[in-house]
Amino acid sequence: MDPERHRRISELFLQACELAPEARGPFLDEACAEDPELRVEVESLLAQEGDASRVLAGIDPGQGASAAAEALHPSQLPTLPGASAERSLPAGPLPRPFGRFRLLRLIGRGGMGEVYEAEDTQLVRRVALKTLLAAEGRADSAARFLQEARIAGTLDHPNVVPVYDYGIVDGTAYYTMPLVDGHSLEELIPFLHRRAQGAPPLFLEIPESWSDRVGLVLDWFAGALDGLEHAHEKGIVHRDVKPSNLILDSHDRRLRLADFGLARAPHLSGLTRAGSMMGTVAYMAPEQVRSDSGRIDSRTDVYSMGVTLYRTLLDRLPYEADTTAAYLNRIIAAQPDDPGRRGPGLPRDLVTILLKCMEKVPGHRYATAGALAADIRRFRRYEPIAARPVGIAGRLARWTRRRPAVAALAAGLMVAALVLGALARVNLRASAILRGQEIETSLRLANYALARKDHVDALARFGRAIELDPRSLDGRMGRAVVAVAQLAGDDPSANPRAALNDLDVAASIEPDLVSVHVLRGRLLAELGDPAGGAREREQAAQLEPRVALDFRLLGDTARAEGDCRAAIASYDRALADDPRLSLAALGRGVCYRALGDLPRAERDAAVASHLVPEDAHPHINLGNVLAAQGKFDEAFREYERALEIEPATALYHFNYGESLRASGDLDTAEARFRRALELDPRLAKAHNNLGYVLAETERLEDAVAAFRAAIAIEDGKATGKNPADYLVAYTGLCDVAVRARDLGQARESCGKALELAPEDPDGHYNLAALRMLEGDLDAALDSLRRDVDLGDRDFDYLLADSTFDPLHGDGRFQALVERMRTPNAD
Amino acid sequence: MPEPLQDATHCASKCAEGDPAAASQLLPLVYDELRGLAAAYMRQERPGHSLQATDLVHEAYLRLVDITRIDWRGRSHFLAMAARQMRRILVEHARERQAKKRGGDPLRVTLSEAVAVTSGPEPDVLDLHEALERLSRLSSRQSEVATLRFFGGLTDKEVGCALGISERTVRQDWKVARTWLARELRRTGPS
Numbered sequence A: 001m002d003p004e005r006h007r008r009i010s011e012l013f014l015q016a017c018e019l020a021p022e023a024r025g026p027f028l029d030e031a032c033a034e035d036p037e038l039r040v041e042v043e044s045l046l047a048q049e050g051d052a053s054r055v056l057a058g059i060d061p062g063q064g065a066s067a068a069a070e071a072l073h074p075s076q077l078p079t080l081p082g083a084s085a086e087r088s089l090p091a092g093p094l095p096r097p098f099g100r101f102r103l104l105r106l107i108g109r110g111g112m113g114e115v116y117e118a119e120d121t122q123l124v125r126r127v128a129l130k131t132l133l134a135a136e137g138r139a140d141s142a143a144r145f146l147q148e149a150r151i152a153g154t155l156d157h158p159n160v161v162p163v164y165d166y167g168i169v170d171g172t173a174y175y176t177m178p179l180v181d182g183h184s185l186e187e188l189i190p191f192l193h194r195r196a197q198g199a200p201p202l203f204l205e206i207p208e209s210w211s212d213r214v215g216l217v218l219d220w221f222a223g224a225l226d227g228l229e230h231a232h233e234k235g236i237v238h239r240d241v242k243p244s245n246l247i248l249d250s251h252d253r254r255l256r257l258a259d260f261g262l263a264r265a266p267h268l269s270g271l272t273r274a275g276s277m278m279g280t281v282a283y284m285a286p287e288q289v290r291s292d293s294g295r296i297d298s299r300t301d302v303y304s305m306g307v308t309l310y311r312t313l314l315d316r317l318p319y320e321a322d323t324t325a326a327y328l329n330r331i332i333a334a335q336p337d338d339p340g341r342r343g344p345g346l347p348r349d350l351v352t353i354l355l356k357c358m359e360k361v362p363g364h365r366y367a368t369a370g371a372l373a374a375d376i377r378r379f380r381r382y383e384p385i386a387a388r389p390v391g392i393a394g395r396l397a398r399w400t401r402r403r404p405a406v407a408a409l410a411a412g413l414m415v416a417a418l419v420l421g422a423l424a425r426v427n428l429r430a431s432a433i434l435r436g437q438e439i440e441t442s443l444r445l446a447n448y449a450l451a452r453k454d455h456v457d458a459l460a461r462f463g464r465a466i467e468l469d470p471r472s473l474d475g476r477m478g479r480a481v482v483a484v485a486q487l488a489g490d491d492p493s494a495n496p497r498a499a500l501n502d503l504d505v506a507a508s509i510e511p512d513l514v515s516v517h518v519l520r521g522r523l524l525a526e527l528g529d530p531a532g533g534a535r536e537r538e539q540a541a542q543l544e545p546r547v548a549l550d551f552r553l554l555g556d557t558a559r560a561e562g563d564c565r566a567a568i569a570s571y572d573r574a575l576a577d578d579p580r581l582s583l584a585a586l587g588r589g590v591c592y593r594a595l596g597d598l599p600r601a602e603r604d605a606a607v608a609s610h611l612v613p614e615d616a617h618p619h620i621n622l623g624n625v626l627a628a629q630g631k632f633d634e635a636f637r638e639y640e641r642a643l644e645i646e647p648a649t650a651l652y653h654f655n656y657g658e659s660l661r662a663s664g665d666l667d668t669a670e671a672r673f674r675r676a677l678e679l680d681p682r683l684a685k686a687h688n689n690l691g692y693v694l695a696e697t698e699r700l701e702d703a704v705a706a707f708r709a710a711i712a713i714e715d716g717k718a719t720g721k722n723p724a725d726y727l728v729a730y731t732g733l734c735d736v737a738v739r740a741r742d743l744g745q746a747r748e749s750c751g752k753a754l755e756l757a758p759e760d761p762d763g764h765y766n767l768a769a770l771r772m773l774e775g776d777l778d779a780a781l782d783s784l785r786r787d788v789d790l791g792d793r794d795f796d797y798l799l800a801d802s803t804f805d806p807l808h809g810d811g812r813f814q815a816l817v818e819r820m821r822t823p824n825a826d
Numbered sequence B: 001m002p003e004p005l006q007d008a009t010h011c012a013s014k015c016a017e018g019d020p021a022a023a024s025q026l027l028p029l030v031y032d033e034l035r036g037l038a039a040a041y042m043r044q045e046r047p048g049h050s051l052q053a054t055d056l057v058h059e060a061y062l063r064l065v066d067i068t069r070i071d072w073r074g075r076s077h078f079l080a081m082a083a084r085q086m087r088r089i090l091v092e093h094a095r096e097r098q099a100k101k102r103g104g105d106p107l108r109v110t111l112s113e114a115v116a117v118t119s120g121p122e123p124d125v126l127d128l129h130e131a132l133e134r135l136s137r138l139s140s141r142q143s144e145v146a147t148l149r150f151f152g153g154l155t156d157k158e159v160g161c162a163l164g165i166s167e168r169t170v171r172q173d174w175k176v177a178r179t180w181l182a183r184e185l186r187r188t189g190p191s
Helices: A004-017 A020-032 A038-049 A053-056 A139-151 A185-192 A212-235 A265-272 A298-314 A324-333 A346-356 A367-380 A391-402 A413-432 A437-451 A454-466 A473-488 A496-509 A512-525 A531-541 A547-560 A564-577 A582-594 A598-611 A616-630 A631-645 A650-665 A666-679 A684-696 A700-716 A721-738 A743-756 A760-772 A777-789 A795-800 A803-806 A811-821 B022-043 B052-066 B076-098 B114-118 B125-138 B140-152 B154-162 B167-188
Strands: A095-100 A101-109 A113-120 A123-132 A166-169 A174-177 A182-184 A247-249 A255-257
Touching: A004 A020, A004 A038, A004 B125, A004 B167, A020 A038, A038 A803, A038 B167, A101 A123, A123 A185, A123 A795, A139 A166, A139 A174, A166 B154, A185 A247, A185 A298, A212 A367, A255 A413, A346 A367, A346 A496, A346 A598, A391 A795, A437 A473, A454 A473, A473 A496, A473 A512, A496 A512, A496 B140, A512 A531, A512 A684, A564 A582, A564 A777, A582 A616, A598 A616, A616 A631, A616 A650, A631 A650, A650 A666, A650 A684, A666 A684, A684 A721, A700 A721, A721 A760, A743 A760, A760 A777, A760 A803, A777 A803, A777 A811, A795 A803, A795 A811, B022 B076, B052 B076, B052 B167, B076 B125, B076 B140, B076 B154, B125 B140, B125 B167, B140 B154, B154 B167
Parallel strands: none
Antiparallel strands: A095 A101, A101 A113, A113 A123, A123 A174, A166 A174, A182 A247, A247 A255
């Protein structure tokens, strides 16, 4: 599954939701005509949607849901080609004769053959009869099959389902086994985890307590491993250990290993089709996945037993993957999911046992099934297990590292205690194994002291832990936390320099701990080194796995506060971490445009609209930045796209209209502003800019009404009045009044505008025009000078403005125009 | 001069008197405060009580406004950050708790709207967290929307403001996310 596909599924799901239930089928028929899997995905979501009511009514959702919604329990993990059910034996009606047997009932069908309940008419007993599928019935397959049967027939162990006899009937190879009255582990797992429907099999008493259930499972497995060890001693590798091949016998309640159908003695490996992968995917060992047949031995079965035990105890598989291919990849490359991650949890030693079984390298696993059985029995007797593998500390460290980093330690004491707890977990595990109880006890008491703010006691106990183990991560981190807490409380006995040393040691033990950097940052800041503090904070942030989002939020905050440079810095960090973070690109683009860096703004807006084409915002912003560069046609296309996505957003029509106005298309601009006002009559900006269009087309009275409407809207707001909207409205009114020669109106509105923005050149320009109307040419020149001082360089406009015609002969006026012609006078 | 073009961000409110430097202080403050509140809750935890994640997030907001005297105009941003930190704290705590095997029931956490998604009891925090992680690999935005709603109880409008997307997009993302998560939680959940 990839994001693009998920996007498509989301889209179809949302569209289908809009339709009546009976219309959804035809819609999906068409939309997914060439992609039936897509349809399955969408339907599984749709099935979920209507599910709530059924669950509330007490009906199990799994039963009624479509086949698509099912299919995902680990037991349903897809198997590789070869398990196809189509290649069945040409079957007559049952019962039917088969040599000296009568086939009574089809029990199961697997990748290699079919299993029947049959009657042996000579010996008058019921047997399980396994055939080799016809399509596989080539000479080498049959020969191999019979070899297997012969070898399996040599097995004699109470935990192994034996082979009675074997042969060929009408070209079909077969062998027979006793019919075991019982259930496979696959069937029992749901009962063990209390998620099965109905009552458990009568013979099975499932203990109430979780630990008793674990004990029961372990006893079963110890027995089955004895059987496996027996096979291994005879040189037989099962190769297909999995829950469905382990049968709990209802009579003696032994777990019996069945179906050595894939088993091969090593010296027969020549008969195996080269490179074929025939195991069941989920339980395959890495060497099987690689088809590394030279390395397949008893330790391969140990691996599969480990996975089977993992699944039985935890009701899930050790890896998570959407597809078979992905799962295979995990088997080779990924660490098993931490068994302690969720669910009822497992004792540490049991986790150790599981991990040793599932080591990637066969040499790191238990060498034999017997060794594994022995360790399980030791565990059951509460004795120390033999698996004290070199790898365990490393593994724990690996799991620890995969946890979201413990970040941002606080000075608050409870906070510190919590964090320490999290850190302590790792080391408490290791120290319990390696260095006895005392360190653990010291650390626990130290944390307790820290929690009740007894800094002296906490320091002493952390110190004791360090004394026992100078490389105690918890001890070192703990002392540093105490120091930070003391500094926060202005405790003069705080020793930040010693704490810094502790942190150095901690960093040498476990590099890349966010907490180390956060604590060091605080200490440095306290010691008067703010730069060092900032540096450490930065390092902490860089270690934080989800740093991108945090920085994006910081960027948004800075932008909202009007600090665009700080915002850009934050967005930079966010994008460096995750270049696909569309919202950071969007925000940075807005900042660049605000700072006038249009090329960068355009690039960011384009990136954002590429990343989230279904979102309207990037199109709007891209349109804005294109329009600001005079690329109107491109801009209009972006606005159109945005309006396709969100046709009813007034602000988008406003932007479109304003760009149209800037391009000189006043008629269309006016229509856009009016559309915006239909959608949101209180959008003051749209009133204002409509006013400008009206003024430019000489409809002065309508323009005045538009500006007045904007002012009324702002006046009506209890909070959040927008000074910019007022300013534009009053400036517009002033301009219109001057043109209409309405001196009273002009004095009032020009005055208001200058009051709002004393530094706005437009206000002074308008005031100059007003002075001209009043006949005060000197005052007009003063105001014009102020306008030019403030940066107005539009001399064309000034020279074309007939209001100032009387000044054209004035040397002072000519000097001002000269200044305006000089670029960048300021 | 007419009004300039308006970029689409939904959060354009400028904070006139706000201290821009406050922003850089934001994350640690939020985290500290939430951890403190969560710890205080856990200290006095009683059987049968359930930690109200959303309440903690909003309480942290009120306290920080009070303590720091920062004018948090970016309320939505604050709540969004807090919601994410809340998620992290709860996940850390749940893992820690499992590792310690203290016995007893797992910490009960009430998440905004989570019940509506699963139509059953509150989902396990870790299950939900992992499902959200998986979703984020397919659509980080959908996953974010769900996180903000679950752990911070943000409204459509606040989510839109915090993520810089329209309310309509929020509603659609939420619809897909909640359905997708419901399906995931069914698939992986023990019951």
